[in-house]
Amino acid sequence: MAFTTMVGARIRRREDPRLITGRATYVDDVRQVGTVYAAFVRSPYGHAKITSIDTAQAKSDPHVLAVYTGEDLHHAHNLKASLPVAHKMPDLKTPPHYVLALDEARVVGEAVAIVVADSPYTARDAAEKVVVEYEQLPAVVDIEKAAAGPPYVHESLGTNVAFTMPFSAGDPDKAFAEADVTIKQRIVNQRVAPVPIEPRSMVASYDAGMQQLTLYSATQIPHLLRTQLAIALGLPENKIRVIAPEVGGGFGAKLNVYAEEVVVSWVAMQLERPVKYIETRSECFQAMIHGRDQIDDLEVAAKNDGTITALRLKITANMGAYHQLLTPVIPTLTMLMAHGCYKFENIAAEVVGVFTNTMSTDAYRGAGRPEATFFIERAIDMVAQRLKLDPVDVRRKNFIASSAFPHTTATGLTYDSGDYETTMDKALAIIDYAGLRKQQEELRKQGRYLGIGISTYVEVCGMGPSAAMPAAGWDSATIRVEPTGSITVLTGVSPHGQGQETTFAQIVADELGVPIDHVSVIHGDTDKVQYGVGTFGSRGTAVGGAALKLAIDTIQAKAVKIAAHQWEANPDDVEYRDGKMQVKGDPSKSMTTAEAGFLAFMGDKLPPGLEPGLDATRRFEPPNFVFPFGTHICVVEVDAQSGEVKFVKYLAVDDCGRLINPMIAEGQIHGGIAQGLSQALFEEVVYDGNGQLLTGTLMDYAIPHAEQVPHYELDHTVTPTTVNPLGIKGIGEAGTIGSTPAVANAVIDALAPFGVVHIDMPLKPEKLWAAMQAVPSNGSVR
Amino acid sequence: MQIDLTVNGKQTFIDVEPRLLLVHALRDSLNLTGTHVGCDTSSCGACTVLLDGVSVKSCTVFAVQASGHEVTTIEGIGTADSLHPMQEAFWTAHGLQCGYCTTGMIVSAVDLLKRNPDPSDDEIRAGLEGNLCRCTGYENIVKAVRAAGAAMRAGDPRHSVNELMPIHPPTVEPPPSGEAIIPQQLQEAKV
16 A cells, blocks of 8 residues: 555544534434334333233323234244344353243343334323233342352243353463462452443334335444344345444444344334334333443462463353343353463363343443453452562563464464553553652552552454354445446444544545545445444454455456556556556556546446446455554552542553554544443442342443543554454454553552452442451452 | 424424423424433433523423523534534544534533633533543543634634535536536546
């Protein structure tokens, strides 16, 4: 790529004018004549038998068009009333997950009936008139109690254990026997809620004449959703159109196939009216997937010099009451990334997935990798604390050397490229680490508690090779050079804030030599765009962008043939230079992509045998994942009187390879850090023992305000990858993965003088204050 | 019942149920869908509009309470032809990602600068505590509000989207209208 003006530039996003002026169209902004509105009746109990449902009163409401229950749907022609889970796990228990509860509800908020009325207000009124009688059943919320025995979430399974996956590599027992020190620690990674500001939203309509279903949904995966709807509704897939218009945040929570999407689609078919359902925030807390929720029991073996030799690990993961699309896959990613950026070879691990009467867990920003990074980065600090070493030195001692890439870990992943020490050294220099440690020591003498937390993360993303994914891992791009020179890009990924309308246009503008405003990037409509897998797992640019590059290559190759024919030259002698074609070494004649596109449209001056038209559809199958990495350093002061945590500094030095638009990459890191630090300090989904959700509104569940987060100082290093033709790695999740342990390590470091070894998140002031008053003998605070 | 709302400078009379929230009157009766709903507890601020020039959460105001008053929504703050400096600053500073909270955030920030034309970063963060954003980590929102404050104090005029992001004419022009034959030579197409 010789000609570059756009790639690497901080240009304003091309999607923004409509967003800042209120002219964008989110699902709730879709207006269709004749629309009716759905409300769901949901279980108020964590576990209950449904003994009767009386819909008569609701049905007699003149505003109501229809009421359907689980029983109605269960017997409906063609409807497959159970939801999918994508996995390749042979022994996974997959109990039915009905789109409306059939005779038992297993989680608070499980949909029991749907009411359709002439306005959103009347629909909710009528939902109140559906009389459901429940017989409460014993609920189980605690993962360990659930794993141990009854009561069972699914009585027919006779267990709450959904799967057990053991793993072993090297000789961990020998390493433990020979260790100078061993450290044992339970680390709880609490349940959190994704909270995109736009809740789940959908409107379905059915054209009976064309036998065509159209579903607008706030989804990250329009095509995968279409495929699953075809299966669930018994419709041919070519009769379903899924549109993800503007989507107001996803963070993994909209990477799913939700019961409501199936039910609303089915109801639209029955009524032949557009049916709209916009959930309330309270419903969103109950019925949108949650993230994390693992107990990680860890044992580390180390030598006196800080070298880590082995890890024993038991991951007990809460599945919730049912599997959603990727529920059981998430904790397996934790196990795969248990190494972090360290080279130890002995590992014994076990993952246990457990059903409880709670909402399903699934992919939430980082999806399994934040949990791994959290425990391994905490483990490094615990080793340093025990051996009275600097945590920086322990990291340095255990890093995979930059010369050792590609590096295959004991868990079987091949890290593509990395230079962990350079990134860490850059961060230490920027923040003046030595100076900070000195300052910390002085402040401690004054009774002030400064904490310095480091996290050197690596994560697996750019999901991913199809062989290693629960379903397809490739993605697609089409480029069309239109007759008058503008360029249409159709991408299979489905951005919802990541800015690919801009970054993809930057790539095309450079490579095909057109002004950026001549490039239009279309996504999120299965009737416009060729099949694509969607946006998740930091794959949008690393996989979708790579497909775009392949399509550019095909366009260029054909354009070169067209130009060569005009000039009676050998195509091998024609090249793209500075965005134009010319005969090698002869700048006197040149042709633009647009000119070649026009000739390809006219069709009469093409070389014999060359088809008219200048367009290409290509797919990229990633040969491997990509592994971005970085060093986050957080400095906090913990108030000895109140336990409050005050941010002093936050620095992130990340490496995601080559940057297409640094401004957009930084934005991804900012947002990621905020979500990660918020898990460390504020966020926690809480159910009581009966499975009642106690954090069901934004009044009870703390996502941070502007005042509660610090200024983030960013820098980066560039270590390209050869996994894709753009040399880039994903950056969507890295901030979240890196930040949580940096913040926790900082807070725990601040409290080290009190003998604190570990504190479980969220690190709330009352917990920290209590720890400063009396630390348990093992140094571990729950 | 009929209410009298002046929205973005235009007086309208609409029939509403007494319980209808202002946000739904704006969105559904007047089709001003730039004002969003993100929660049910007045926590998120996505629905922020100006009521007689002061920011309110329109999910916490009944439409009837706004009768006889002036409402400004994001659509009235600025348009593509005449962006408010706050809108331009959010764009330039990358103060938005998914955009869902953005419209309410911009309205709140406009109100904040009205009350305090030169806020410090801490004052900006405190001033926006009623608006939640899950994408940006607030870093670039703070930057945008600071930049908008500077531009407004300097009397920076409004710009259009086209000024800030010019659109180039096509490189290959279509034939003049009325001409049935597409030019056979590329040169004729004024490449």
